[in-house]
Amino acid sequence: MPEEYRFDVFGxxxxxARKAEVWTVFDIGEEGKRRRADIQIPAFIAADxxxxxxxxxxxxxxxxxxxxxxxxxxxxxxxxxxxE
Numbered sequence: 001m002p003e004e005y006r007f008d009v010f011g012x013x014x015x016x017a018r019k020a021e022v023w024t025v026f027d028i029g030e031e032g033k034r035r036r037a038d039i040q041i042p043a044f045i046a047a048d049x050x051x052x053x054x055x056x057x058x059x060x061x062x063x064x065x066x067x068x069x070x071x072x073x074x075x076x077x078x079x080x081x082x083x084e
Contacts, residue, residue: 003017003019003047004016004017005047005050007054008066009054009058010058011066013028013072014026014037014039014054016041016050022043023041023045025037025040025041054069055068
């Protein structure tokens with residue numbers, strides 16, 4: 001079974017799954033459906049480095065309401081409302 005991690009990337013819900021030493025990234029729609037995202041994560045990135053890696057590559061998308069990438073709680077895809 002692949003490892004899977006969920007993140008709020010500055011208002012974009014994504015899932016990052018690892019299978020056979022390869023990271024695959026999915027966009028998560030409001031209805032919970034997944035589609036492959038055009039995001040590449042190098043295989044050498046460890047699971048505990050994903051949050052920082054995503055924050056580093058998407059930092060231009062930061063806003064006062066969403067200043068950093070966050071881990072989404074298990075079982076939830078809905079993002080908290082933006083205060084912008």
